[in-house]
Amino acid sequence: MRIFGLIPPPSKEEHQRARIWAAGALAVLALLMLLLLIGSPPPEEADLMPPALRTAQITAFQDDVAACRAALEGAGFETVRLPDREEGRCGYEDAVALTQSVHAYSQPVTTTCAVAAALVLWERDVVSPAAQRRFGQAVTRIELAGSSYSCRPIAGRRDGRLSEHASANAVDIGGFVLADGRRVAVAAGWRGSSAERGFLRDVRDGACDYFQAVLSPDYNRAHRDHLHFDLGRDDMCR
Template sequence: MLGRLALSAALGLAILAGLVWGGIIVVPRHLNPFAPLRVADEVNWLTRIKLSRLERSGPQCLGVLAESDVSYRPVSDREDRDGCGLSNAVEVTEASRALSGNFTASCPLAVAWALFDRHVVGPSARRHLRQDVARVVHFGTYACRNINHRAEGRRSEHATANAIDLAGFVLADGQQITVRADWTGSDPRRAAFLRDVRDGACGFFDVVLSPDYNEAHHDHFHFDMGAYRACR
């Protein structure tokens, strides 16, 4: 009996999916699993699934990025040598708020950044600090090195511009909030904002590391789009 019910449910879902795919049943774009990702869409459980698809399709990824708030320039591929190189990368010059400097990123990382910038940074600042973020301060992306700068071991996601380290924020009124000073600082609102940012980033990046992870991250957040999943 349970087997027949499971089979009936599976067939029903398959038929429903076919009707949605064919446009016979119309659902909102952000709830349509077949609709391409759009950064401006409301975030839900499908967002991460759609984001993961971009890792397998360079042209689709660039198309999503072109419709976002990110300003960018394509970067020529760089031959992979000793685990370091660039493929389907862009130079990000600005998002919905200013950056402390341009950075080179794999296209999926750039899209994840666009989602994070739009759906996490601003809302978190307004929720905890009653104002917006004017500028994001980062430590960069591409660096041909191993994890934690070790002489031996596995290459870091930075070696392929698939990671970014975020150091802090400048608010609209000029106040500076940094991971180094405010993660365990005296102002509970700033600490709550940083933790909200860390938690929100976990919805878009595959790996998010904060000072809670280890001492090496006492002054920055590490975000990457690698093969592992972690939110610490």
């Protein structure tokens, strides 16, 4: 019996058409959402790159000092450009003094900007976690073994080839001072306690990701008391 004023229930055919329409609408909506996710370019202002100071840029920084200094500043570090220096076969151009880094230094760091960039990356990504892992505390000061710039040949060579220090392209690390005042020296710690040996090898091995040449007491007696890092032409990690 049909009751007056009420809408009759839909037929089986109408149910089927409604289901087909709903399924089609959902498929179209899903396709639109997928296109929005993978087909639309990001806004121009979106920063899809890692921070400006990163390992891959160290080589480029050797030729682009302005970009190097800008990257250091953008990462929270400070440098001061130094006057160019000429000293016979030695000297440097566009060198910097690293005035604010992750750690304090025992004396001024005077190097090329690319070496300074590699140095602070090594401090941040290698030295700091290694100190926490091996000693459970932070490094408060890094001790240099002599001046970063030095007009001299490579020790032990007879051909007179100049050291990378002669162009401010190297730095020598003599030791580290921990938060509790303890000093971890390369000379004594290389064969010292297990924590000292582990830490010094951690920071040596980690430096190989940032510098072209990394030399330690394992290399020769000339490096028995320091770690040598440079961005020269020799590819070495010993």
